[in-house]
Amino acid sequence: MAALQSLRLPAKLTDRLSTGWLNFAVLFLILLPLVIGVGLVIKSLPLLEQASTWKMLSSAEFSPQQGHFGFYAFIMGSALVTLLSFVLSAPVCLLAAIYLTEYSPAWLTQTMYFVIDVLAGIPSVVYGVWGVLVVVPLLAGYVAPALGLSTTGYCLLSGGVVLAIMAVPYMLNMLMEVFRSVPVELKEASLSLGATYWETIKWVVLRKGITGIIAALSLGISKALGETIAVLMVVGNVAKVPKSVFDAAYPLPALIANNYGDMMSVPLYDSALMFAALLLFVIILVFNSITNVLLSRVKEV
Amino acid sequence: MQNRKILEEKFFLWLMRLVTLSIILVFLFIMGIIIKKGFHAMTWEMISQEPKGGFYFGKGGGILNAIVGSLYLALGSTFFGLLLGLPVALGMNVHWITKTRFVGALRFLLDALWGVPSIVFGAFGFALMAYLGLRASLLAGIITVTLFIVPIFIRAFDEVLRTVPEGLMEAAYSLGANKTQIAFTVFFRQALPGFITAILLAFGRGIGDAASVLFTAGYTDHIPQTIQDPTATLPLAIFFQLSSPIPEVKARAYAAALILTIIILIISVVSRLSTRRFKKNIL
Structure with a gap:
């Protein structure tokens, strides 16, 4: 308690000052999402007054010079690249998480924590560099020709692969947490009834953790949905709905990031980009809220 | 029947091993490529000089402007993030500890903010700049990145603060300490390792993020002199140089990617070491 006595200012004064600081900071944080939402709405109003929201969401025609802003191709681009990354990463994470929590030796689990740590820390632009150096030439030079197709390599699948890898640390970490929270007694009961270890996992661990699993996977989806730079670097950026995984796509975040340069010279363009940001903000906020409700239920049980 | 059970378990066990191994291999593959490509392109000039004339056509100079700019930006936003985040994280665990619903709602809000992608913060930062009459500058970048990393910092610090035993608070109250003293001396000291991890996490996110600074920080060949200069x-x-068709310029993107990766690795290692170091004096 020596630290308490060494405070130089009178305790009452510091208490008041810090409470004021505290109240200011928390008020700021509570208002932040509101201000972001309102700010983006105000900025996209000029566009919203011109065309109906539904028409913009369902039209695929995007030609800013003519004043046509249809977001359908971008929404589909985002949805498809996210779906692809989910299909690639979810089974991998699920299996790895089961192995690391139920079977693996302690040293391997410790090593994986380090790997997860570093993978989560690598900036997205570095993943993008890796994608351009490895995934793109691999798809263009080997995978597509082997299937009798041709592609530039800058395509939906490249984006999906890079995103899948980026989602791994988040999903895996959460899934491991979920599996570790399943009570040992339940597993013991199942084992004592003669179930094998794998049966116990299938019928007890997976079933008990289902809410947590859904939450962890949807966290990965929402991360993939908002990822910008890495996807932008490998996905090709053509404003059309892709017909195959070897076609280029153009997700929403890439649209915002790519057109910053010209957006001021074309009328309503900046408004359209702000609307795209608003779309992302709302989609992800709703998505995350659902995830968090699910997660809080897991923690209570 | 018995055989099938065992076969199934064996099959899945091997599949799981394979999948876990593949994650490690992909990790090594990424690190290997970044290190190999970056190492080839790395020169002393790269990290000690600003770009010179003709830099973007493959002539001399380095990316000192970007290294220093990134450090300024990340330091600035970590500082402001701390200013906003520290009291909230402490308050959630000391001042409002009895108001469980409020704290729960706050955590919910922070989790939601944590998931908002940085490009949205970037777009909002851009709108905010127009409103405040700022141009693309270090200041605008710091504001945007601060908003982006505050939730990350608070949630990370909060996770550790929650583990501080309640008995400590009761003991401190019984000795006549007020809430501020408990928060800033007892709780802060107890959660110091978590605090350092959280700060470094926020710093790492701040230095590595591109989408939030794309609109707000601008780009220049010089080290910013004031907070109102672009940076x-x-x-x-990395992003701009990789899109260049000139091989020398592209190679610089690899070197820059290596520098950024090394910074992130240093942060990760320091975080681990300091956690161990500061854990010693904890009750």
Whole structure:
């Protein structure tokens, strides 16, 4: 308690000052999402007054010079690249998480924590560099020709692969947490009834953790949905709905990031980009809220 | 029947091993490529000089402007993030500890903010700049990145603060301490390792993010002199140079990616070591 006595200012004064600081900071944080939402709405109003929201969401025609802003191709681009990354990463994470929590030796689990740590820390632009150096030439030079197709390599699948890898640390970490929270007694009961270890996992661990699993996977989806730079670097950026995984796509975040340069010279363009940001903000906020409700239920049980 | 059970378990066990191994291999593959490519392109000039004339056509100079710019930006936003985040994280665990619903709602809000992608913060930062009459500058970049990393910092610090035993608070109250003293001396000291991890996490996110500074920090070949100058950042240096058709310029993107990765690795290692170091004096 020596630290308490060494405070130089009178305790009452510091208490008041810090409470004021505290109240200011928390008020700021509570208002932040509101201000972001309102700010983006105000900025996209000029566009919203011109065309109906539904028409913009369902039209695929995007030609800013003519004043046509249809977001359908971008929404589909985002949805498809996210779906692809989910299909690639979810089974991998699920299996790895089961192995690391139920079977693996302690040293391997410790090593994986380090790997997860570093993978989560690598900036997205570095993943993008890796994608351009490895995934793109691999798809263009080997995978597509082997299937009798041709592609530039800058395509939906490249984006999906890079995103899948980026989602791994988040999903895996959460899934491991979920599996570790399943009570040992339940597993013991199942084992004592003669179930094998794998049966116990299938019928007890997976079933008990289902809410947590859904939450962890949807966290990965929402991360993939908002990822910008890495996807932008490998996905090709053509404003059309892709017909195959070897076609280029153009997700929403890439649209915002790519057109910053010209957006001021074309009328309503900046408004359209702000609307795209608003779309992302709302989609992800709703998505995350659902995830968090699910997660809080897991923690209570 | 018995055989099938065992076969199934064996099959899945091997599949799981394979999948876990593949994650490690992909990790090594990424690190290997970044290190190999970056190492080839790395020169002393790269990290000690600003770009010179003709830099973007493959002539001399380095990316010191981006390294220093990124450090300024990340330090600035970590500082402001701390200013906003520290009291909230402490308050959630000391001042409002009895108001469980309020704290729960706050955590919910922070989790939601944590998931908002940085490009949205970037777009909002851009709108805010127009409103405040700022141009693309170090200041605008710091504001945007601060908003982006505050939730990350608070949630990370909060996770550790929650583990501080309640008995400590009761003991401190019984000795006549007020809430501020408990928060800033007892709780802060107890959660110091978590605090350092959280700060470094926020710093790492701040230095590595490209989408939030794309609109707000601008880009320049010089080290910013004042907070109102535009500034180059490492992620954007990588991004812009990689899209160049000139091989020498592209190679610089690899070197810059290596520098950024090394910074992130250093942060990760320091975080681990300091956690161990500061854990010693904890009750």
